[in-house]
Amino acid sequence: MNTQMLAVIKKDLRGITSNRRMVITLLIVPLVMTVFLPTVFVFIPYLAPEQGEDFRGMVEMLPLAETGEGMHKSMIRLILNYILPVFFLIIPIMSSCVMSASSFVGEKEKRTLETLLYSPLSVKQIFTAKVMASLLLSMSVSLLSFLAMLVVLETETWLITGSIVMPDGKWLIIMLLVAPAVSLTAITLTVRVSARAKSVEDAQQGAAFLLMPVVLLLAGQFMGILLVSAWLLILVGILCALCGIWLLKKSMYGFQYEALL
């Protein structure tokens, strides 16, 4: 990593943050996932008592309730530590798709990639810088979303129960391992799709089509993993990271002057 690559990373990030449409696209999903969704979950027992019963059933099945803790607090614990992580992973996936579509296809579409290729950076360095920019953005959006979610959820919990519920250690694994690994995979898939895409929208849609079934398929499994153990979660994270790195290597191989012009 050198200052020249940093310049490319900074330029890519600024390209996103100075584009209002991109920023809105990037903010809507995290807002829904971290503010709207938790609020709905927390208030379900009040708003729809029948659904609340289902939750109660789940809570009783799982070894969640700590002694002396109210039913509602256990329910919030269930939501925070077992349900929200599943939805949360959509955030890094979505933001890395949006970013990498704009930084790879966007440059090609606007004919700025050729100019960048004439620079003394090697194609590999340009590729790496672009992947780093996507990863960085996706991680910052994820972290901010997580903090926003905590603030919202804890405030609501405090209002309802008078105390707060701590997120458990698995969140750490999710933030530090699973989210980057999932982002990396999403970035490489977007780059893959974008090699054939004609426009940024094309690439984004293509990536979304590719990713959504996978996400839906994995979501159910993921909740199961959360329930089993932290070790399994780490294992899944590592597998996903390896898969991302392998795909990255393959995409990097396809990223060559002649193929890009």
Place this chain on the structure above:
Amino acid sequence: MEAIILDHVGKTFSCGKRAVDSVSLSLEEGEVFGFLGPNGAGKTTTVKLLNGMLMPTEGTCKVFDMDPAEEPEKVHACSGVVTEHAQMYDTMTGLQNLVFYGTVFGLNAAESEKRGRQLLKQMELEEAADRKLSTYSTGMRQRLSLARALVHEPRILFLDEPTSGLDPESARNVHVMIRRLAEEKGITVFLCTHQLRYAQEICTRYGLMDQGRLLAEGTLEDFRKKQGSGITVEIEADGMPEGLACRRITPVRFEVRVRTREEIPEIVQRILTAGKRIYHISSCQPSLEDIYFALTKNGKENREEKEL
């Protein structure tokens, strides 16, 4: 040291199109080389081969002794490239763009800014420095591209039609600037252009491409000698001495063809000795444009003969 060496370079695209066909060429440092030829001749392809954007299918290229196919980054570090496909970022201002490319080429932030402002001034873009590129006209973009190519003070410039889209005044300014860069800084220039009049003014040597082949290469003098078309002298006089081969254009204007400049004073002497009076005399040699048309016509005829 040679700035550019092309050794039997050929490029056949995967679709079977042979864009460059066994071209050999060498350029000394500090030369301004005019690379001419009709559309589709293979000029842009040659520039891309020299920058490692395309791999030659045969032969080798060298730019300052570096092989662009093997170490393109090193070639890029010492060359500036302007092509119509290499655009800059619309969402950034002119200055921001130059600073970005300066940094990418290894200058630090302060240096790039200083250099950027200096080049903007040189390109007469000072007022537009802090405007987004999306508000630039074609000519302004083109001039900014030139500034971008110069930001890291390259040793060699590859200019692929740098004046397309420029008004006559800007085109002239750009050409004057190219010549100045070559004269003052010793920058080697590889200039692909269709503007033969300016090419004649600023280039030290020419290469003429057609259908992927290098038809001719050399200085204007070389071309003129090879063509043997000589010099046309136009004389306005009240008559011509007997026996002087000339063509009468009007009753008082005559055209005489000579092989070298040295013959002109002799002819003047003969006319004066014969008691005629001369009112005006001018000599003119075939321009680059005349030679270009003659050579590309030859090429076409040769091809047609081959096909028959």
